[in-house]
Amino acid sequence: MREIIIGGGQLGAIQKSESRAKVVQRMLALLEQAREQGCELVVFPELALTTFFPRWYMEDQDEVDTWFEREMPSDVTRPLFDFSREHGIAISFGYAELTPEGHHYNTSILTDRQGQIIGKYRKVHLPGHVEFDTERDFQHLEKRYFEPGDLGFPTWETQDTVMGMCICNDRRWPETYRVMGLQGVELVLLGYNTPSINSQRQSEGEEHRLFHSQLCMQAGAYQNATWVVGVAKAGIEDGFPLMGGSVIVDPNGFVVAKAEGQGDELIVHACDMDLCNFGKTTIFDFARHRRIEHYGIITRQTGVQRP
Ligand code: CDV
Numbered sequence: 001m002r003e004i005i006i007g008g009g010q011l012g013a014i015q016k017s018e019s020r021a022k023v024v025q026r027m028l029a030l031l032e033q034a035r036e037q038g039c040e041l042v043v044f045p046e047l048a049l050t051t052f053f054p055r056w057y058m059e060d061q062d063e064v065d066t067w068f069e070r071e072m073p074s075d076v077t078r079p080l081f082d083f084s085r086e087h088g089i090a091i092s093f094g095y096a097e098l099t100p101e102g103h104h105y106n107t108s109i110l111t112d113r114q115g116q117i118i119g120k121y122r123k124v125h126l127p128g129h130v131e132f133d134t135e136r137d138f139q140h141l142e143k144r145y146f147e148p149g150d151l152g153f154p155t156w157e158t159q160d161t162v163m164g165m166c167i168c169n170d171r172r173w174p175e176t177y178r179v180m181g182l183q184g185v186e187l188v189l190l191g192y193n194t195p196s197i198n199s200q201r202q203s204e205g206e207e208h209r210l211f212h213s214q215l216c217m218q219a220g221a222y223q224n225a226t227w228v229v230g231v232a233k234a235g236i237e238d239g240f241p242l243m244g245g246s247v248i249v250d251p252n253g254f255v256v257a258k259a260e261g262q263g264d265e266l267i268v269h270a271c272d273m274d275l276c277n278f279g280k281t282t283i284f285d286f287a288r289h290r291r292i293e294h295y296g297i298i299t300r301q302t303g304v305q306r307p
Pocket of ligand 1: 128169172
């Protein structure tokens with residue numbers, strides 16, 4: 001048995017006016033709960049330190065850059081890393097990254113249990129649009145503010161487990177899980193900010209969106225025999241609702257822990273990484289059963305070409 005007690009640190013709404021320091025205090029309160037429950041790893045959402053700023057249209061790049069982190073840890077985030085080291089709890093969270101070369105990414109990091117960053121992932125599938133869209137009920141400007149990630153989908157061996165990360169919209173793409181699955185991933189960590197309503201189709205409300213979110217994570221887990229921990233930023237940010245629904249999914253695709261509300265909330269499960277072994281050596285033993293001679297179109301072609 002290779003057990004890791006994992007916490008999903010769902011965050012409630014973060015208003016535009018709220019400081020990073022205040023959010024870090026909320027994250028530390030969740031980490032304290034996680035410590036009390038024996039967690040060895042805690043996963044926080046996408047863009048955990050601020051409001052979901054891509055809903056706001058901005059033209060001034062200096063203003064845009066105020067939402068980005070130039071260093072990690074920084075003075076304001078260091079208490080998270082200190083907590084990790086002092087209590088032996090690895091952490092993963094998302095933030096907007098501005099590199100020294102001037103690149104902008106939607107990023108997540110993973111630490112070891114000594115608070116050292118051992119993994120970085122930059123979001124590959126950026127949803128939304130570049131220009132102000134008058135047809136939408138609200139904006140989703142990730143394509144304006146971020147570049148697609150340049151690191152692929154790496155995995156890391158840590159805590160005797162192969163771990164990988166992805167971010168929000170990535171969870172809807174089977175390629176995300178399979179690329180990590182081919183590296184033997186046993187635990188996928190992901191955070192999200194998903195509006196409760198589709199800005200282009202009001203009839204698509206929260207129940208519908210929660211269903212799709214869970215469907216993707218359960219399928220990704222089962223089809224790759226991996227644990228998936230999906231953690232929301234939820235609640236109403238300056239009038240714009242984000243759904244909750246944080247879950248821990250086991251390698252059979254079953255949900256084993258689920259957030260009840262839309263505020264700061266910790267979900268916890270003792271996850272046995274050896275539960276991945278059965279699927280990986282039987283129905284999803286890739287080496288025996290995949291037929292790559294028929295999959296070439298997946299990397300040759302992006303959009304649909306009808307016969
Ligand atoms: N932050 C996201 O990537 N959100 C998308 C929304 C726009 C659909 C998501 O896939 O949840």
